[in-house]
Amino acid sequence: MWHLLHVTIHLCYFAINIANALESHLISKGLLRRYKSLHISKLQYLAIVIESEDCRTSNVIELLQWLADLGVKHVCLYDMEGILKKSKDFILEKFDGATLFQENDVLLDQPLMTLEFASLSDGKEAVAKAANVLFMKYLKSGSTSSYQGEQIFTESQMGEALKTVGGNGPEPDLLLVYGPARCHLGFPAWRIRYTEIQHMGPLKSMKYGSLIKAIYKFTMVQQNYGK
Amino acid sequence: MKFLSKVVQPFIKCMHCVLSVGPMPSHIGFIMDGNRRYATKNKLKQVAGHEAGYSALLSMVTYCYEMGIKYVTAYAFSIMDLMTEKFELLCRKDSFFNGYGIRVHISRNLQLLPQHSRDTANKLMASTVNNSGLLLTICMAYTSTDEINHAVEKCCQEKWVKNDGGIISLADIEKRMYMKIAPDPDIIIRTSGESRLSNFLLWQTAGSYLYSTSALCPEIGIWHLVWAVFNFQRYQLFQKKKNKHLK
Numbered sequence: 001m002w003h004l005l006h007v008t009i010h011l012c013y014f015a016i017n018i019a020n021a022l023e024s025h026l027i028s029k030g031l032l033r034r035y036k037s038l039h040i041s042k043l044q045y046l047a048i049v050i051e052s053e054d055c056r057t058s059n060v061i062e063l064l065q066w067l068a069d070l071g072v073k074h075v076c077l078y079d080m081e082g083i084l085k086k087s088k089d090f091i092l093e094k095f096d097g098a099t100l101f102q103e104n105d106v107l108l109d110q111p112l113m114t115l116e117f118a119s120l121s122d123g124k125e126a127v128a129k130a131a132n133v134l135f136m137k138y139l140k141s142g143s144t145s146s147y148q149g150e151q152i153f154t155e156s157q158m159g160e161a162l163k164t165v166g167g168n169g170p171e172p173d174l175l176l177v178y179g180p181a182r183c184h185l186g187f188p189a190w191r192i193r194y195t196e197i198q199h200m201g202p203l204k205s206m207k208y209g210s211l212i213k214a215i216y217k218f219t220m221v222q223q224n225y226g227k
Numbered sequence: 228m229k230f231l232s233k234v235v236q237p238f239i240k241c242m243h244c245v246l247s248v249g250p251m252p253s254h255i256g257f258i259m260d261g262n263r264r265y266a267t268k269n270k271l272k273q274v275a276g277h278e279a280g281y282s283a284l285l286s287m288v289t290y291c292y293e294m295g296i297k298y299v300t301a302y303a304f305s306i307m308d309l310m311t312e313k314f315e316l317l318c319r320k321d322s323f324f325n326g327y328g329i330r331v332h333i334s335r336n337l338q339l340l341p342q343h344s345r346d347t348a349n350k351l352m353a354s355t356v357n358n359s360g361l362l363l364t365i366c367m368a369y370t371s372t373d374e375i376n377h378a379v380e381k382c383c384q385e386k387w388v389k390n391d392g393g394i395i396s397l398a399d400i401e402k403r404m405y406m407k408i409a410p411d412p413d414i415i416i417r418t419s420g421e422s423r424l425s426n427f428l429l430w431q432t433a434g435s436y437l438y439s440t441s442a443l444c445p446e447i448g449i450w451h452l453v454w455a456v457f458n459f460q461r462y463q464l465f466q467k468k469k470n471k472h473l474k
Contacts (some may be wrong), residue, residue: 002248006464009457124397124430131379131395135386152380155372181462186433189371193426197437219471221421 011012017201024209032155033214039219040071045200047172047195050186051179054203060084061095066208067113068097070215074114076101076172080185082119091115101169116169123188133161171195174218176211178203196221230291235449239293242453246294249460252413253292254298255436257451259284259425259456261419268443279445290449292327292361294456297311299336302427316349320353328360334369334405350381362409369405371429378403395462406431414459416451418444436462 027035030050038175050065060077067075069193075098077084077091084091092098092115134153164170168190175184182199196212200206259280266276284301291299294345333348381403382395401407412430415424420441424432438455440447 005245005457006249006461009461013376018367025260120433123433124400127379128374128395128400131400134379135383135395138383139387143406150439151378152383155376158376160378181458182437182439183435183462184432184437189375189429192424192429193370193372194423196422197424198422 008028010183013041021114021207022147024207024213027209027212028207030218035209035216038070038212038215040215042219043173043215044074045074045076045172046072047076047078047175047192048075049175049179049185050079050084050203051185052083054080054179055083055087055158056203057087057091059203059206061085062089062212063203064091064095064098064113066211069072070212072113072215074101074116074170076116076118076169078118078185078187079122082117082121085117085119088117118169118188120186122167123186126162126165126188127190128164130158130161130167133164134158139159159190174198174215176200176214178206229285236293239290239449241438242449243294246453246456246460250463251294252296252456252459254300254410254412255455256300256302256412256415256432257284257287258302258415258417258421258425259423260417260425262445264419265443265445266330276445282346283445283447285320285323286318287447287448287452288329288361288363290452292329294452296361298362298364298412300366300388300406300409300428302366302369306402315434318344318351321351324351324355324363325358328358329355330358330360330362332362332364332408334364334366335429364406364409366405366427370426372426374405375400377405377432378405381397383444411435414438414455416440416447416455418447 023032026032030036046067050060064075088100092100095168098113098115101114134157138152147150159168167188169188171191171193172195175187177183177185177197177199179185179199180182180202182197184197196218198217200210200214260279262276263273263277265271265279266273272277278454288299288301304393331351333352336464379395382399385399386393386395406428411433412428412435414436415428415438417431417437417439418426420439422437422439424437428435436455436459438458440451440454442451
């Protein structure tokens with residue numbers, strides 16, 4: 001019974017994938033009117049999360065080209081194991097439409113796309129490093145008496161400490177997951193508080209039309225923030 | 228304790244028999260969203276929307292219990308999403324929780340509640356502390372960034388007292404998280420069609436399957452849970468196949 005149900009679900013997803021592929025084709029040909037004009041300015045910072053085993057640089061470069069064509073200016077590429085980080089120079093060399101994102105870069109319109117590379121070490125491990133930075137700071141300040149109180153430091157101080165250790169870039173507005181399931185794979189927690197997370201399927205099956213649809217969907221989202 | 232009707236309970240047990248052939252999640256998190264929209268949609272007062280949301284939460288907890296899931300964590304966005312009087316109503320359901328052997332833990336800042344609500348919450352936690360069934364954690368006035376900040380603060384305080392010159396490690400921080408009482412969630416279910424985590428369990432969800440349903444919180448039911456578990460199992464099967472291939 002379990003196997004039968006899973007086979008049935010698998011067939012349903014197969015049918016859905018075919019429908020999505022067709023829709024993606026129509027979108028990329030510009031045949032679906034509503035996807036023709038994207039309010040890309042709403043997307044200040046985009047994160048792409050990729051399963052480390054699927055990190056083919058040729059696919060990544062093609063994806064970056066699509067994003068550049070759509071007008072996306074700031075992108076963070078993330079995979080758990082840091083495969084993309086190790087390929088950073090190769091990617092920047094092959095995709096000449098980008099520069100490396102600098103810590104102090106402000107998210108302004110720039111002629112070239114800025115690229116950031118992140119991995120698991122920029123998440124939890126960065127928080128541990130930031131914790132030690134904060135601890136040393138307070139030891140040196142001599143304000144140890146404040147340890148008796150409720151709060152030693154604020155979240156913004158934590159954010160500053162993360163910046164010091166290189167673990168606090170901008171918060172992405174949208175995070176696209178290229179992998180088998182919708183799962184953020186440890187993207188730095190401090191940066192995805194209100195980030196929209198969308199699943200795109202495996203990187204090897206990426207489609208231009210699906211990318212447009214995902215960005216369009218994001219531009220239509222209205223965050224209530226408790227209203 | 229007649230929460231589940233005599234028709235629904237056997238059906239859930241049957242679903243559990245079928246689902247448990249595959250890998251079952253041990254921890255599911257719920258982001259309860261959409262109570263106000265439900266009230267607006269059905270021309271009800273906001274209070275009625277929250278009441279319906281809290282009933283839906285209790286239903287999901289019982290379904291999870293019947294399906295052998297050990298940990299459930301529910302995110303009450305802000306103090307208003309689980310309004311004080313409704314929160315107290317929930318806290319007075321100790322006979323319900325004890326009947327199912329559910330232990331209730333309220334995570335984070337009870338100081339934001341009035342004294343009588345705090346007392347009711349503490350009483351509920353005390354009365355269910357010895358239950359060994361499902362652990363229900365309700366995150367009140369909780370944010371993930373506050374949890375991380377608090378854990379780091381605690382580490383700094385203890386390091387200062389110890390004064391042994393050691394460094395704060397990742398393990399030190401993880402031991403001091405509010406959510407250390409449960410393993411990382413296997414699935415996060417968010418209602419109302421939103422696709423963000425809204426500062427919920429950001430630290431713990433690196434490997435979690437994130438499932439979003441367009442149903443508003445009061446509309447969520449057993450089928451959403453079953454569908455989420457099926458998709459979790461698909462993901463687990465893929466991971467297993469991949470690991471086998473890598474060996």
